[in-house]
Amino acid sequence: MTADAVRAFVARVAPFDDLGAPVVSTVVVDGERFALTARTARALAEALHRYTDPEDNGRCAGCGGVLDRHLRCRSCGRIDGIFGATIADRLAAED
Ligand SMILES: [Zn+2]
Structure with a gap:
């Protein structure tokens, strides 16, 4: 400041x-x-x-960790958001 x-x-x-x-x-x-x-x-x-930090991309729905600009959780590596949900759905469908 x-x-x-x-x-x-x-x-x-x-x-x-x-x-x-x-x-x-x-x-x-x-x-x-x-x-x-x-x-x-x-x-x-x-x-x-x-105030919201410009690098604040939200929190991971899985563990609550901080998301990077690619919506990847810095703690558990999960990709969050709609893109992450789409990938998770695709992976689940392949099982
Ligand atoms: Zn996480």
């Missing part, structure tokens, strides 16, 4: 805050202190909760 990103985020939320809203929390990023009102603190928390 860079101070520039936090500064821009606070500036985006600030116009919707009540005038003179009290500071309820502070965050320090890159040595810069940001005073957060209840609205900005709530908005920052919500933004953090909504």
Whole structure:
């Protein structure tokens, strides 16, 4: 997290805050202190909760492991998703 990103985020939320809203929390990023009102603190928390890593391709239906960009489970090697289900169906039909 860079101070520039936090500064821009606070500036985006600030116009919707009540005038003179009290500071309820502070965050320090890159040595810069940001005073957060209840609205900005709530908005920052919500933004953090909504974040999804660009490499997050979901979880394996078999073991719950992390899927790579090819939807292959890093833990058990299973290919997940519709493609994986299709392969599993094909293999089952060959038995
Ligand atoms: Zn797995």
